[in-house]
Amino acid sequence: MKTENNTPQTxxxxxxxxxxxxxxxxxxEDKFLIDKGAVPVKLLFTIxxxxxxxxxxxxxxxPVPTDLIKIKGKKNSWECILFDEKNNACTIYDYRPLECKALKCWDTREIESVYQNDRLTRNDLLSGIRGLWEMVEDHHSRCSYHKIGSLAKSMAGGKNKIAVNGIIDIIKYDMQVRSLVVEKGSIDPEMVDFLLGRSLPDTIKMFGIKIKQAGGIYKLEP
Ligand code: SF4
Structure with missing residues (x-):
C-alpha cells in the first residue's frame, strides 16, 4: 500500500x-482480557x-469450523462497539486483542499468520461452569447449523412439510431457551448472544430462508 506521497506505508x-x-x-492469548474484565462478556457475541x-x-x-468469539458491532452496523468515532480511537487501546495488534492494512502477513490459530471458544470460557455449560452444549446440539442446513436443503420450496416443521421447531426451541436463561436463569439479556450465539431468526436467512413471526407463530418462506 502507498501513502499520498507515493511512498510505501509503514x-x-x-x-x-x-x-x-x-x-x-x-x-x-486474548482470554486474559475477558478474565480480567478489560473486555466485558456482554460486549461479545458468538458465531x-x-x-x-x-x-x-x-x-x-x-461456514466456521468452530466457535468464533467476537466483539459486538454498534447498533445496525459492524463498527466495533469499542471504537470511539469522535476521537477516532480504540477505547481499550492498551488492551486491544491480538488481531487488532496484528492487523496492518499496508502489510497483511502478520494477520494472515495468526488469523486461523488458537481461536477462543465458549468451551474455553464456560466449560468449568457446571449447569450453564451443559445448557449451552444442549442448545448447540439441538440448534445445530448442520441440522438446519440439511433440513433447508430438503425443504423443496416449502413442499416438504416435515423439513419446514423441523426448522420451525428448532427456531422455537432457540427462542424459548433465550427467554428462559434471562427469566429463570437471571442472565443479563446482553450476554445471551455470547452464550447461545446469534438468534436463529437473525441468522436463518443464510440458508436462503425468510421467516415471518406473528403472535408466536413462525412461517418460513423459501
Ligand atoms: S482496535 Fe480492535 S478493539 Fe479497538 S476499536 Fe478497533 S477493532 Fe475494536
Whole structure:
C-alpha cells in the first residue's frame, strides 16, 4: 500500500477503517482480557460452528469450523462497539486483542499468520461452569447449523412439510431457551448472544430462508 506521497506505508495512520469494518475474533492469548474484565462478556457475541461468517483474510462467506468469539458491532452496523468515532480511537487501546495488534492494512502477513490459530471458544470460557455449560452444549446440539442446513436443503420450496416443521421447531426451541436463561436463569439479556450465539431468526436467512413471526407463530418462506 502507498501513502499520498507515493511512498510505501509503514505505520498505522489511525484512520479507524479497520475498526469500522468490524471487531476482532478472539484467540487463546486474548482470554486474559475477558478474565480480567478489560473486555466485558456482554460486549461479545458468538458465531457458532457451522454458521456463515466473512473471512477477513480470504474474503467471502464461509461456514466456521468452530466457535468464533467476537466483539459486538454498534447498533445496525459492524463498527466495533469499542471504537470511539469522535476521537477516532480504540477505547481499550492498551488492551486491544491480538488481531487488532496484528492487523496492518499496508502489510497483511502478520494477520494472515495468526488469523486461523488458537481461536477462543465458549468451551474455553464456560466449560468449568457446571449447569450453564451443559445448557449451552444442549442448545448447540439441538440448534445445530448442520441440522438446519440439511433440513433447508430438503425443504423443496416449502413442499416438504416435515423439513419446514423441523426448522420451525428448532427456531422455537432457540427462542424459548433465550427467554428462559434471562427469566429463570437471571442472565443479563446482553450476554445471551455470547452464550447461545446469534438468534436463529437473525441468522436463518443464510440458508436462503425468510421467516415471518406473528403472535408466536413462525412461517418460513423459501
Ligand atoms: S478493539 Fe479497538 S482496535 Fe480492535 S477493532 Fe475494536 S476499536 Fe478497533
Amino acid at each position: 505505520d498505522c495512520k489511525q484512520c479507524g477503517t479497520c475498526c469500522k469494518k468490524g471487531g476482532p475474533t478472539f484467540h487463546a 457458532r460452528e457451522g454458521e456463515l461468517a466473512h473471512d477477513n483474510v480470504k474474503g467471502g462467506l464461509t
